[in-house]
Amino acid sequence: MKKTEKAKAIAKKPSTGIVLGKGSRALRLSSPVMTASGTFGYGLEFSPYMKLEKLGAICVKGLSLRPREGNPPPRTVETPCGMLNAIGLQNVGVDVFIDSKLPKLRKYKTKVIANIFGETASEYAELAKRLDDAKGVHALEINISCPNVKKGGMAFGTDPKEAARVVRAVRAVTGKHVMTKLSPNVTDIRVMARAVEDAGSDSISLINTLTGMAIDINKRRPVLTTKIGGLSGPAIKPVALRMVWEAAGVVKIPVVGIGGIVTAEDAIEFLLAGASAVQVGTANFLTPNASEKVADGIAAYMKKHNIGSVRKLVGALN
Amino acid sequence: MKKTEKAKAIAKKPSTGIVLGKGSRALRLSSPVMTASGTFGYGLEFSPYMKLEKLGAICVKGLSLRPREGNPPPRTVETPCGMLNAIGLQNVGVDVFIDSKLPKLRKYKTKVIANIFGETASEYAELAKRLDDAKGVHALEINISCPNVKKGGMAFGTDPKEAARVVRAVRAVTGKHVMTKLSPNVTDIRVMARAVEDAGSDSISLINTLTGMAIDINKRRPVLTTKIGGLSGPAIKPVALRMVWEAAGVVKIPVVGIGGIVTAEDAIEFLLAGASAVQVGTANFLTPNASEKVADGIAAYMKKHNIGSVRKLVGALN
Amino acid sequence: MKEAIIIENKALGADYFLISLKWALAPKVRPGQFVMLRVTGSMDPLLRRPFSVYNTDGDTVELLYKVVGKGTTILSSLNPGDDVDLLGPLGKGFSIPGGMLGKSRLLMVAGGVGIAPFYHLGRSIKDSDCDNLLIYGARTKRDTVVVKPFKDIGVKIKIATEDGSRGTKGLVTGLLESEMHCGDIVYACGPSLMLKAVAEMAEDKGVRCLVSLERAMACGIGVCLGCALRTVSHRPGRVLKDDRTYQMVCSDGPVFDSRDVDWDKI
Amino acid sequence: MKEAIIIENKALGADYFLISLKWALAPKVRPGQFVMLRVTGSMDPLLRRPFSVYNTDGDTVELLYKVVGKGTTILSSLNPGDDVDLLGPLGKGFSIPGGMLGKSRLLMVAGGVGIAPFYHLGRSIKDSDCDNLLIYGARTKRDTVVVKPFKDIGVKIKIATEDGSRGTKGLVTGLLESEMHCGDIVYACGPSLMLKAVAEMAEDKGVRCLVSLERAMACGIGVCLGCALRTVSHRPGRVLKDDRTYQMVCSDGPVFDSRDVDWDKI
């Protein structure tokens, strides 16, 4: 390739960069593709399978103040085009994360989002405080929508007032970008989206899992010991897409689309519906480099359709 | 076979009969398997493919006061393990149904449930009145949960007060069994279930479709002209099962389970979760005799596990 | 829904395949009818896929298909001996308008895989007296995968390819302009835009024209009401508004009189 | 996740199959490790399926599997030349407790398809001095599908069938009673209840016992935290409560020291 041709090729390369939010709390992503919390470990586990740098960000497994041991097994069960999980937020706790996971993660040139979960608003605030000066954490994702724990979790995610309370508590103690992750188990997602926007969230991500159930007809028992679990995977994509489209229609802050994304085509549907970025979840289990493939596929689509910047795709329905 | 052996065999044949509700409004079904409204036409279309008598009941396509032409195409799109539809309740109208469909349906030895839909509570009542003395209609299913029409529909299905108002209006004018069909697009299905029970519903059926969306990334348009449609099929089964289990836990009236049932195993999950009967929907498109197979499969399971009556399966979780 | 056993599943090039199936209901199929095929026992893809019947012979049915997505990819990977689940025959198929057979020339117009139903039709009319003609449009020479079979049954055929690599260069409509004559009956199958153009031309010339349409289908038997087509006709039993009506492509069609179709809303 | 090509997919009877795959990573597999196999490009079944590696030979890997449901049914329908997607090798596999190799006798105990990992193990230890023994339990003679391969590599084998149609009548634990001796190392794979019984017997006799466990798995690489096993050990990095700990069968196992397993909660 001659020099000028090379320059042209580079000029033509579509820009996949996207900025979520504004000012000092802007989250600058080199790609609109992130990985969803709980499906990508602490990121490091995937380095043998893909280039982590291809990702805009990694959302790590939900963190709580103290380590949590999670629910008794069985914790997962396959369903048609989906799976139910009831992990129960097993995690090493925020301190171990900061001390022993984060230093290794910092070596990778990708953003890190800490997904946090508390049983009270002040626990959320405490988590945010501890992470506020953790080097290498670029944003906090408030998980107000986990169906698999008894206290907090879902309650915060289905009541707009409670949700706003958590967001305000976190907002008050951190200068980092705050992303609030919404639960789909509500009558009107727009109400929730507006509530967390008003409370000061810099962005919203959705959807977390739909609550569901599976029964073992031979044992005549729910398969999961918790009876109910969270449904994820391609099965939920149409619901997720609808909610992202609805939420994006009523808030000004950026929206991150999650739910059943396996291919670049899936991700593009979410971008067109109004998401500024996406998270790949369950697909990481099917193909450890699924998120990388999604990122590559979006770039290829942009090239094919002559779309210079990923921003031009966001909400670009005819 | 000798006479005594035959008698024994008959005695051993498990009883699949089930009675929904009490007194004069009891709905006596020979099988817990029905077909879901909108997926089985007016029943007659399936007689070439199966024995309609195998069914406990047939729920016919949603009926409105006046004929409705439905939504512009495309009206359906496949999704992972599911489909979205936005038929828009195209139907011949209640009068044509009574005059020209019902007489033919009466010839089959199975119960007929008329699924009704109005834009106001008084339209529901008017429908119920017209059907009240229609010979061959054994129950009314109130559809307060159709996502595919602009007026009424979902609003009735997501607000417990509105739902109760519709049920009371119908209850006031009919002596027939009233089954109320709930929408899954709510934060707490138990609130809806209790509201319609208190309003006088004889039974509840759930779930109707989850609202969802699909986007054509080449045309950059929602696939459905209505943008949003109703998600059905195996994909929604875990959500449906969870909601049936939750609803059955809080009401005393019988619950009819719907959502993604394809096989007898699926149906048995619903029975164990607390449903007294089930409806087979989208599966009728995959296999026109799916409902017959489900009915046969339940009987086989009962035989294998030595369960004398289908009632013993209802809610029989260990 | 009777099981069918694959006898052969032959790649014809350019993503086309011809599949032969042993199927008890094969003798019942009339030209222009279709079947709904379930390519897998899995729930993804969930729905059956519609395919026109290309040919029948005793208890064998043949389908000509093009690989375009999930379902057809799976179908193309199946082997002789595998079984698939066929529902059909479905739809009304081509019907020769009353009394015209033998008196009118049939002008068959096919675009791409729209050629599929014409072989069966061609065989069924091959003893007619008229000088029937098939006009076959495709993108390139590679896409004209079934020319010889038509020649073998004595159907006259003219070809148009977009790049001119076989036959006339251009679209079928170009060829049609000179070939469509008063008194012909036109049967057309192919992309919607082609059908629309053919229908307009037929209307201009006052020629009867039947079109075979495609729609996303869930049930194939007229019950889901998914495959609605806006028509301007007033067949009984359908709901009207603004003088239009929805008919079902699967059960009222897939073949429609071109004058009945609301081409603005296709 | 490297693509693998099917070389052979042989029915062994009684729903068992032996599949041979050409797979670049085959040489890396250690005995007792497993792979996660994606049987279809479709989204149903969604998840990969875990299978122990039965054997490796150059760039060939062999899996012994039993058809029990959706995924294994699809797998059994695949043909030579088809490709499948393998993730692995995964898990820690069997490790010979420090310094015991060559000094202790290996007593392999297999129940049903639990035989799978032992062929690879058997081959890897076949040059050891000890008089190793495989005890193989199955329901009936028909289910004892891989006896000869073990004999061919010189592994001594004793069989128990539930109906007595081959070998001793009864469960493997019956045979074990007389075969398990102090100083042996027991490696066991099979149904949980069998493993529990074997573990108890080993504990009674003071014999080291490693068990290979199964769990529903989503990721296979330790990230979904789905395949939790309650253990009584205190390995670092795990969360404790009431002195117990969850370990992941996929990444901490699938082989565990039987004393570490909380058998009450299996």
Ligand SMILES: Cc1cc2nc3c(=O)[nH]c(=O)nc-3n(C[C@H](O)[C@H](O)[C@H](O)COP(=O)(O)OP(=O)(O)OC[C@H]3O[C@@H](n4cnc5c(N)ncnc54)[C@H](O)[C@@H]3O)c2cc1C
């Ligand atoms: C009555 C009828 C007869 C047909 N006859 C034939 C035939 O003889 N040979 C043949 O190859 N095809 C025929 N088709 C089209 C065929 O049904 C589709 O190509 C097939 O369903 C695609 O399935 P898929 O899973 O491979 O593609 P999908 O993955 O479902 O979709 C891939 C692409 O194909 C488009 N598509 C999907 N379904 C249809 C459809 N029903 N019609 C048009 N486009 C569609 C989608 O929009 C998408 O762009 C017929 C369709 C109808 C309605």
Ligand SMILES: Cc1cc2nc3c(=O)[nH]c(=O)nc-3n(C[C@H](O)[C@H](O)[C@H](O)COP(=O)(O)OP(=O)(O)OC[C@H]3O[C@@H](n4cnc5c(N)ncnc54)[C@H](O)[C@@H]3O)c2cc1C
């Ligand atoms: C580490 C490991 C190694 C294994 N090695 C082998 C092997 O070498 N050969 C072999 O045939 N099988 C092996 N299995 C079991 C195998 O993974 C399951 O039989 C398979 O996943 C079933 O898939 P399916 O889709 O056919 O069944 P499904 O339709 O998913 O289920 C059918 C039945 O099998 C049960 N089942 C499903 N998954 C598992 C599982 N992971 N473990 C136990 N039961 C299950 C279900 O509860 C159900 O009753 C192994 C499992 C693990 C965890």
Ligand SMILES: Cc1cc2nc3c(=O)[nH]c(=O)nc-3n(C[C@H](O)[C@H](O)[C@H](O)COP(=O)(O)O)c2cc1C
């Ligand atoms: C095994 C598993 C664990 C999860 N853990 C978390 C978690 O810790 N925090 C959180 O916010 N979401 C969690 N989720 C939800 C996902 O991040 C995501 O929102 C959901 O799975 C939908 O996306 P998907 O369909 O792409 O998987 C988890 C999901 C799965 C499947």
Ligand SMILES: Cc1cc2nc3c(=O)[nH]c(=O)nc-3n(C[C@H](O)[C@H](O)[C@H](O)COP(=O)(O)O)c2cc1C
């Ligand atoms: C094409 C289609 C049309 C439907 N029409 C109606 C209707 O008229 N009235 C109604 O109450 N439900 C209607 N439904 C909802 C079904 O009755 C059922 O509640 C839903 O599809 C979930 O069940 P399934 O997953 O088994 O299909 C329709 C569903 C489909 C797929």
Ligand code: FES
């Ligand atoms: S496909 Fe269902 S009505 Fe035509």
Ligand code: FES
């Ligand atoms: S299967 Fe995911 S952690 Fe083991």
